[in-house]
Amino acid sequence: MAKGNNVYKDAYNRCLGLLEAAGSLPSEPELGATLGVSRTTVRSVLARMAETGLIAWNKRDKKALRKPCPDDFFPVAETDSPSEIIERSFVRRLLGAGAEAGTQINELELARELGVGTTSVREFLIRFSRFGLIEKRRNSHWVLKGFTRDFALELTEIREMFELRSAAAFAALPQDDPAWAELDRLESEHHALARAIATRFNEFSELDERFHRLIHRASLNRFIVDFYDVIAMIFHYHYQWNKADERQRNETALQEHLAYIAALRSRDPAKVDAACRRHLNSARQTLLISMPETAGDAEIPAE
Amino acid sequence: MAKGNNVYKDAYNRCLGLLEAAGSLPSEPELGATLGVSRTTVRSVLARMAETGLIAWNKRDKKALRKPCPDDFFPVAETDSPSEIIERSFVRRLLGAGAEAGTQINELELARELGVGTTSVREFLIRFSRFGLIEKRRNSHWVLKGFTRDFALELTEIREMFELRSAAAFAALPQDDPAWAELDRLESEHHALARAIATRFNEFSELDERFHRLIHRASLNRFIVDFYDVIAMIFHYHYQWNKADERQRNETALQEHLAYIAALRSRDPAKVDAACRRHLNSARQTLLISMPETAGDAEIPAE
DNA sequence: TTATTGTCTTTTATCTGGAAAAAACAATTT
DNA sequence: AAATTGTTTTTTCCAGATAAAAGACAATAA
Numbered sequence: 001m002a003k004g005n006n007v008y009k010d011a012y013n014r015c016l017g018l019l020e021a022a023g024s025l026p027s028e029p030e031l032g033a034t035l036g037v038s039r040t041t042v043r044s045v046l047a048r049m050a051e052t053g054l055i056a057w058n059k060r061d062k063k064a065l066r067k068p069c070p071d072d073f074f075p076v077a078e079t080d081s082p083s084e085i086i087e088r089s090f091v092r093r094l095l096g097a098g099a100e101a102g103t104q105i106n107e108l109e110l111a112r113e114l115g116v117g118t119t120s121v122r123e124f125l126i127r128f129s130r131f132g133l134i135e136k137r138r139n140s141h142w143v144l145k146g147f148t149r150d151f152a153l154e155l156t157e158i159r160e161m162f163e164l165r166s167a168a169a170f171a172a173l174p175q176d177d178p179a180w181a182e183l184d185r186l187e188s189e190h191h192a193l194a195r196a197i198a199t200r201f202n203e204f205s206e207l208d209e210r211f212h213r214l215i216h217r218a219s220l221n222r223f224i225v226d227f228y229d230v231i232a233m234i235f236h237y238h239y240q241w242n243k244a245d246e247r248q249r250n251e252t253a254l255q256e257h258l259a260y261i262a263a264l265r266s267r268d269p270a271k272v273d274a275a276c277r278r279h280l281n282s283a284r285q286t287l288l289i290s291m292p293e294t295a296g297d298a299e300i301p302a303e
Numbered sequence: 304m305a306k307g308n309n310v311y312k313d314a315y316n317r318c319l320g321l322l323e324a325a326g327s328l329p330s331e332p333e334l335g336a337t338l339g340v341s342r343t344t345v346r347s348v349l350a351r352m353a354e355t356g357l358i359a360w361n362k363r364d365k366k367a368l369r370k371p372c373p374d375d376f377f378p379v380a381e382t383d384s385p386s387e388i389i390e391r392s393f394v395r396r397l398l399g400a401g402a403e404a405g406t407q408i409n410e411l412e413l414a415r416e417l418g419v420g421t422t423s424v425r426e427f428l429i430r431f432s433r434f435g436l437i438e439k440r441r442n443s444h445w446v447l448k449g450f451t452r453d454f455a456l457e458l459t460e461i462r463e464m465f466e467l468r469s470a471a472a473f474a475a476l477p478q479d480d481p482a483w484a485e486l487d488r489l490e491s492e493h494h495a496l497a498r499a500i501a502t503r504f505n506e507f508s509e510l511d512e513r514f515h516r517l518i519h520r521a522s523l524n525r526f527i528v529d530f531y532d533v534i535a536m537i538f539h540y541h542y543q544w545n546k547a548d549e550r551q552r553n554e555t556a557l558q559e560h561l562a563y564i565a566a567l568r569s570r571d572p573a574k575v576d577a578a579c580r581r582h583l584n585s586a587r588q589t590l591l592i593s594m595p596e597t598a599g600d601a602e603i604p605a606e
Numbered sequence: 607t608t609a610t611t612g613t614c615t616t617t618t619a620t621c622t623g624g625a626a627a628a629a630a631c632a633a634t635t636t
Numbered sequence: 637a638a639a640t641t642g643t644t645t646t647t648t649c650c651a652g653a654t655a656a657a658a659g660a661c662a663a664t665a666a
Contacts (some may be wrong), residue, residue, distance in 0.1 A: 002625035003649045007442060009325045027640060036441070038628040039641090059635080059641065082650070106615060117651040118618085119422060126429045131527045132568045138339070139310060139618075140658060145525075154524045163465060222448075223533075227526075306619045330610060341658040342611090362611065362665080385620070411647060421648085422623040442648075443628065584644040 010079035011037045012045045016068040019054065025062040082120035083127075089114055090124065091237045092149055094133060101146030105134065131230050147238075152291055156284040159231055160277075162224045163215060167260075167276040170218035171267045179218060185260050186211050190254060197251050204250035205239060211257055234287075242290045249286055256282060313382035314340045315348045319371040322357065328365040336340075385423040386430075392417055393427065394540045397436060397450060404449030408437065434533050455594055459587040461535055463580075464519060465527045470563075470579040474570045478524035482521060489514050490564050493557060500554050507553035508542060514560055537590075545593045554591055559585060 014035055015181055018025065025031055025046070032042045054072065056065055082089075090110070105125070111118045126140055128134060133151065134142050139284040145151070173179055189207055194201055209232055216228050239246070256279040263275035317338055321328065328334055328349070335345045353360040357375065359368055383391075393413070396402055408428065414421045428445055431437060436454065437445050448454070476482055492510055497502055512535055519531050542549070559582040566578035 002623075002651065003627075004651095005626060007627065007649095029640070040627055040629085043641090044627090106617075111651095117649095119620095119650055120654090122619085123426060123429055123650090126426055132529065139656095141617075151525075154526060157524055158526045161468070165464070221460055221528075222454075223457060223461045226435065230526075301574045304620065305653075306657075307621095308656060310619095310657065332610070343657055343659080346611090347657090409647075422620060422622090425649085426620090442626095444647080528633095602658095 003081070006079055006081050008035060008041050008044050009074040011035045011041050012048060013073050013079055015045050015049070016072055019049070019064050019171060020068055023064050025055065027060065083124050084117040085114055086116060086121060086124040089130070090128070091233070094144070095237050099144055101144060103144040103147060105142040105144060131233060149288065149291060152287050155230065155234065156286060156287065158227060160280045161251070162219065162227055163212070163280060164276055165215045166219040166224060167264065168222070168269060169273050170215055171264050171269060171272045173218060179214060181262060182214055185263065186214065187258070189259070190258055194254055197247070197254065201247040203248045204254060205235065208253065238290070244290060252282060307385070308382050309382050310340060311344050311347050312377040314338045314344050315351065316376050316382055318348050318352070322352070322367050323371055326367050328358065330363065380467055385419040386427055388417055389419060389424060389427040392430070393431070394536070397447070398540050402449060404446055404447060404451060406447040408445040408447060434536060441486070445572055452591065452594060455590050458533065458537065459583070459590065461530060461585045464531055465522065465574060466515070467579055469519045469522040469527060470567065470575050471572060472523070473518055474501060474567050474572060474575045476521060482517060485517055486564060486567065489517065490561070493561055500550070500557065504550040504553045507557060508538065511556065541593070547593060555585060556582070
């Protein structure tokens with residue numbers, strides 16, 4: 001037993017999408033670039049597509065012979081890498097119930113439950129430790145620190161410090177910096193979403209992340225930029241199953257973003273600071289309200 | 304092949320020290336606590352000590368029979384875990400020369416050169432990635448970002464932000480907080496070292512770390528506390544072979560610490576801020592001056 | 607009783623092996 | 637020539653195995 005072939009399966013599934021849209025496929029290197037995989041994987045994908053009669057593959061020609069049907073796709077469960085499987089399942093437990101602070105984490109047990117090797121679990125835990133939710137006892141087990149109110153407060157404290165600084169840096173960016181064009185684009189997306197907020201409110205979180213990452217990037221500081229991963233992880237998973245008031249919450253945040261964007265454009269430090277503070281305050285409130293009062297009494301969502 | 308026995312060897316060596324100092328050894332659990340290992344390891348240590356005629360071990364009695372001689376110690380090279388071996392050697396290269404930004408890191412090659420398994424190398428790289436000096440390409444190699452001037456500036460920017468906030472929090476600590484007593488203790492150590500600075504200047508860096516960690520802890524924020532690990536790593540390794548002006552540098556810093564401590568005691572936010580700024584400024588200057596102008600032209604110290 | 611020792615079980619740390627994926631190289635095709 | 641395809645080599649990813657170390661339980665001594 002060795003490496004799984006999830007990269008291939010995932011690339012294959014995505015390639016089916018491309019095929020359906022275009023009717024034929026580009027060169028191997030180009031395909032590799034768009035799918036984010038090597039040519040070796042691209043060729044495996046093409047080989048199978050030819051085999052199953054999806055395309056006629058002759059050197060440069062890759063014409064679609066028929067539309068992909070649902071059966072052509074690999075089951076999504078098989079397109080995840082062990083590390084993705086572990087992350088989803090681990091974070092779900094962690095942010096959900098039954099995650100009393102102080103609980104110890106057993107690598108072997110986790111590996112068995114999830115059907116992955118211990119190496120993957122270990123590597124995941126090491127990677128995950130930077131989020132400040134678990135801690136290692138030297139030569140011994142990991143300990144859960146818990147997704148507590150304290151954690152949320154510590155997280156938001158840093159976030160506010162970093163974002164205020166980034167926003168100030170953003171406002172000071174020269175007029176020809178590409179970030180301004182990117183901000184324009186994001187603003188239009190905000191307006192578009194605002195017009196259809198009643199039905200598309202669930203698209204906000206992705207926009208939110210792109211917006212804040214853009215701001216953070218203006219800091220030109222890798223530690224600030226990287227820290228946004230922690231925030232994004234928490235928001236991504238926590239709100240995924242905490243849908244209370246989602247629509248209202250997103251609508252408010254969207255309007256705050258628009259005000260924030262206007263402030264950035266004004267390039268007036270005081271206005272930027274005020275708009276940024278207002279938004280971060282409400283983001284903090286939203287997070288705190290949606291959290292269990294004491295660790296461990298949140299609802300666990302069905303898998 | 305499996306796990307090495309470096310924990311045992313290291314514990315054994317340290318236990319020889321205890322034996323020499325005390326003439327006899329305490330109970331197994333107590334010994335385990337002082338050495339930071341389990342009873343299982345303690346018993347292996349005792350067993351060997353009995354075998355080699357160092358102690359007479361009969362249940363509760365563990366009397367020294369003779370003084371440990373140099374031959375009794377395991378070679379220090381054998382007391383390091385693979386992960387420690389990798390860290391030292393990797394960081395040495397990284398902060399030294401031949402570490403052009405953009406260079407790619409080969410797990411297999413590194414493992415072979417250092418005589419360790421690839422798993423250890425992988426785990427090390429994952430752990431090390433939080434320092435912001437390397438970056439992973441998905442499904443591919445790691446890339447060196449380099450110990451550059453930019454890195455130093457980004458690092459110090461965060462450090463200053465965090466420490467100013469921590470220092471303010473420290474000054475606001477209630478009078479009965481144990482941190483004040485700890486500060487008193489550190490102050491005396493500073494005074495003691497100041498009196499003997501001519502000969503003991505090299506003891507400063509350890510004191511420096513303890514002092515700054517104490518300050519940072521007052522933030523009560525795990526992200527701030529954890530970030531000090533990045534700073535400590537850089538200072539630890541970088542200054543280990545950059546000894547230019549070490550004495551003068553340490554003497555200046557020591558005096559700045561004393562002023563900083565006095566400011567904290569005054570509990571006057573403006574004074575704290577000023578003293579903290581002064582020290583951080585000179586720390587930044589020191590780091591920048593001691594760095595190669597362009598990445599890769601530093602001297603590599605002999606191993 | 608309570609701490610300590612003796613023994614047994616579980617878990618971690620690390621190496622190895624091998625398939626998947628990437629990367630490098632060579633041969634074609636436009 | 638420049639890009640694309642065909643082929644070979646290298647490297648990563650991950651499961652499995654195992655000795656070391658930790659932890660748990662039982663027996664014994666103070």
